[in-house]
Amino acid sequence: MARASSGSDTRAGAVLRRLRGDILNGRLAPGSKLGFAELGERYEVSTGVLREVLPRLVEQGLATSEAQLGFRVVDVSVDKLMQLTDARVVLESIVIRDAIATGDIAWESEVVARHHTLERVGRTVTGDEVSDAWHAAHEAFHLAILAGCGNSYLYGAAARLRSISVVYRCWSTAEHRRTHRDVEGEHRAIMQATIGRDADLAVRLGERHIRLTTELLIASRPAAAPV
Structure with a gap:
């Protein structure tokens, strides 16, 4: 059995x-x-x-x-994305502060390791898509930071909202072609602020990272996307 x-x-x-x-x-x-x-x-x-x-x-x-x-x-729309973005900023800010305050050396090491993997995979765009490997490494990196939080309910809620946000990849094609965003630099700065235990900077960089992604997705959405 x-x-x-x-x-x-x-x-x-x-x-x-x-x-x-x-x-x-x-x-x-x-x-x-x-x-x-x-x-x-x-x-x-x-x-x-x-x-x-x-x-x-x-x-x-x-x-x-x-x-x-x-x-x-799950359905997508500009209004839902804006609400989701605001919710993520509020929740992830709390979770990141807690992670930085309570995370141990093993947590720091995991954040560094996940960032290393993300950099090694690289954000190469083939045609209209970023590789699945990069998306997996990207999610693992951000979740590793959040995982330092001592409150499993807060972590679970933040991870769920992050998962929902990835559905908006359907709007991301034009972003890859039209912008010269330094995503690698953003991730490096977030990692350094996090393991450097600078909560204010890590939260500020994290919010900028989330909101910039939202702005670019909305700006580049297909004409047929619901509003």
């Missing part, structure tokens, strides 16, 4: 990772229906596994669920 359960968990985890990746990379469009039949065929998986996976996507903020309407990819 234990082995069967373990196999099911492994299968559900694999499908969750694929679904999450397809949402975050725009292969499943914001607001699109997540039907059991279509997903079952797409991922070659049973309805039972999908019934386990889809609620987890809702918990992560990447999908919604409504009676009679089923599951859908």
Whole structure:
């Protein structure tokens, strides 16, 4: 029995990772229906596994669920992005201050290691997309900073909002082509302020990083994007 359960968990985890990746990379469009039949065929998986996976996507903020309407990819709009940005700034500022105040040497080392990985992966743009490897390293770096927070509820809420914000990659193509933003420099400065225990600077840099991303995404959104 234990082995069967373990196999099911492994299968559900694999499908969750694929679904999450397809949402975050725009292969499943914001607001699109997540039907059991279509997903079952797409991922070659049973309805039972999908019934386990889809609620987890809702918990992560990447999908919604409504009676009679089923599951859908979370929708996006300028207004929602602005609200999300304000919420992230407030919450991440609290979490970063707590992390800097309470994080230990192991936490510092993890932040430095994740930043090193992010720099080594590099933000090379191929066609219209930044690589999945860079996106994964980017998320890991920022989460490593937040993970120093001693309050698991605050960390969990901040991580969830950060996850939702990545759905707005669907607006990011023009940003890569039209701007000469020094993203690497921004990350380096945030890392240095964090391990240097300069909470005021780390919070200020973090807010600028978030708000600049939002401004560029809104400025470069496709004409068909909802407002």
